[in-house]
Amino acid sequence: MDPALRTALERVAQTSELLVAADFDGTLSPLVPDPAEAKPHARALAALVRLSQMSGVHAVIISGRERSVLAELTDAPDSIMLIGTHGTETSEDADPDQAARVRELVAALQEVAANHEGTLLEPKPSGASLHYRQATDQPAASAAAQAVGHRLGVRMILGKEVVELLVGDGDKGTAIADRRRRVGATAVVFLGDDTTDEDVLRTLVAGDVGVKVGEGATAAEFRVDDPDGVADVLEALAGARSN
Ligand SMILES: [Mg+2]
Known part of the structure; x- marks a missing residue:
């Protein structure tokens, strides 16, 4: 791992209220030809689950997928909040x-x-x-x-x-900004691979850690190659937070 990224993770792990959010496809899950066959990267998900159970840590998986599909694919515990359809998913009483x-x-x-x-x-x-x-x-x-x-x-x-x-307003950026306010996060760690993840990466401020997964232009300060790299980041963060 990039030593600067490791240092940033060790620093952000000490913040009082930490919001850790990640995209699913291509980030917490390797890309596959049939989206219905996507499976979480075991090590990455395990590290996120571990983080979600620590005090003062708020974990989120945010995806373009429908929230119910995301729940099925990840089988994530309730300690991880799932945000579907880029944060635009309509409520039950949609107009x-x-x-x-x-x-x-x-x-x-x-x-x-x-x-x-x-x-x-x-x-x-x-x-x-x-x-x-x-x-x-x-x-x-x-x-x-x-x-x-x-x-x-x-x-x-x-x-x-x-x-x-x-149809409707909002994107991943507004959804994560809203989450930051609601939990009173003092720092945010965000990982994503897609163009829509840039909406989040652009909202990050000094003290946050943004990680782009894979190639392509990005507003993120750091980069990893693939979901293996994501797992390394989440494990390092969990390790630093538990110390
Ligand atoms: Mg993605």
Whole structure:
């Protein structure tokens, strides 16, 4: 591990109220061709669970996935808070206008999925994702999904081989900022690999530790290669906190 990262982890571990948050796919879980087959990285999840059970530590897994799916995939204990659909997941009493817009959006993307071989539609409470990693024509599938987003005027998130269309406000950045306020965190550690994780990394301040997983432009101060690196970070943090 980067010695500067190790030093930063040892320092942040001493803060009184620590918020530790991580993305799921590509961060706490290796990327796989079929998103339904994603499994948590055992060592990374175990370290996060251990952290979540320490006093003054607040652990969060935040994902573009639906919260119920996230719960199933991670099988995380209640000590870890799960935030789904980029923090935009609608509450039980969502307003009917929004529900109608979501249905319209899902129907339009279903049509795209039907017309583009190898794509996978993932409906969500506040929208839907079109996964095109296994599409025979990736650019065409992506363009068709984006055209739906433009036509309906909804929020569009371009991830790794996925176009996500969402009705409603908020992103991972606002969700983690909200969490920071609610738990009174004195420092935040955040790890993520995707473009949407940059919304969180940009909200970090001096004393926080932001870690980008993998390649690509980032606002994070530190970087690791993959979920193995994430596990190393979380284990180092847990070790430093328990001392
Ligand atoms: Mg990810």
